Amino acid sequence: NAGVTQTPKFQVLKTGQSMTLQCAQDMNHEYMSWYRQDPGMGLRLIHYSVGAGITDQGEVPNGYNVSRSTTEDFPLRLLSAAPSQTSVYFCASSYSILDRVNNEKLFFGSGTQLSVL
Amino acid sequence: GIQVEQSPPDLILQEGANSTLRCNFSDSVNNLQWFHQNPWGQLINLFYIPSGTKQNGRLSATTVATERYSLLYISSSQTTDSGVYFCAVERGNQGGKLIFGQGTELSVKP
Numbered sequence: 456n457a458g459v460t461q462t463p464k465f466q467v468l469k470t471g472q473s474m475t476l477q478c479a480q481d482m483n484h485e486y487m488s489w490y491r492q493d494p495g496m497g498l499r500l501i502h503y504s505v506g507a508g509i510t511d512q513g514e515v516p517n518g519y520n521v522s523r524s525t526t527e528d529f530p531l532r533l534l535s536a537a538p539s540q541t542s543v544y545f546c547a548s549s550y551s552i553l554d555r556v557n558n559e560k561l562f563f564g565s566g567t568q569l570s571v572l
Numbered sequence: 573g574i575q576v577e578q579s580p581p582d583l584i585l586q587e588g589a590n591s592t593l594r595c596n597f598s599d600s601v602n603n604l605q606w607f608h609q610n611p612w613g614q615l616i617n618l619f620y621i622p623s624g625t626k627q628n629g630r631l632s633a634t635t636v637a638t639e640r641y642s643l644l645y646i647s648s649s650q651t652t653d654s655g656v657y658f659c660a661v662e663r664g665n666q667g668g669k670l671i672f673g674q675g676t677e678l679s680v681k682p
Binding site: 487488490498545548 | 607613615617669
C-alpha cells in the first residue's frame with residue numbers, strides 16, 4: 456500500500472491564482488481530511504469527509520473548497536490564493552471497517568509546502 | 573470547542589534520558605492519538621489511546637479519560653526521537669475530526 460499520497464510536494468503561487476492540491480489513499484478508508492500547519496499553531500482542520508459525496512467544514516474553511524466523488528480521492532481547491540494561505544498542507548485518512556487493529560488511527564500524507572506571493 | 577494543551581512546549585534531553593509529555597483536554601473524548609513529526613516534517617501515528625495504557629518499544633502512553641489527560645513516556649531517548657510530538661482528540665464519532673494541541677518540541681542531544 457502507498458498509504459496517503461499528496462501532490463505536489465512544493466508549490467509557489469501568485470496572489471489570486473487558483474490551484475488544486477491532490478490527495479489519494481489506497482487503504483479503503485472512509486474518512487479523509489485536510490489540515491494546515493503554521494508555525495506555532497499546530498495543525499488546524501480545514502475540511503473533512505466521512506464518505507464519498509459527504510463533506511463538511513473544519514476550523515478554518517474559508518478560501519478552500521473540497522469534493523469527494525470517490526472513496527479514494529479528496530482534492531483541496533484554493534479558489535483565489537492569498538498570502539495568508541502560505542502554509543504546509545496535510546491530507547489524512549482513517550477508518551476502515553476491514554482493519555480492526557488500526558481502525559481509528561489517522562494516517563497522514565507527506566505534506567505540500569505552499570507559498571503565496 | 574474542545575481545548576487541547578500540551579506541556580512542556582520545549583524539551584532538551586541528553587541521549588539515554590527518560591521523559592514524560594503531557595496532554596490535557598477540556599472535555600470528554602472518545603478518540604485520542606499521539607503523533608511524532610520528524611525533522612523532515614513527516615507525521616507518524618504513535619498511539620490510538622482513548623483510555624488505558626499501551627506500549628510500543630521504548631514508547632508508552634497512558635490516558636486517564638475521567639481526569640482528562642494523557643501522558644506519553646519516552647525511555648532511553650535517542651537522537652532519532654527528536655521532533656515535535658502532538659496530541660489530538662475527537663469528542664464523538666465525527667469522522668476523524670481531530671483537534672490538535674500545539675505540540676512539544678523535543679531535542680535529544682548525543
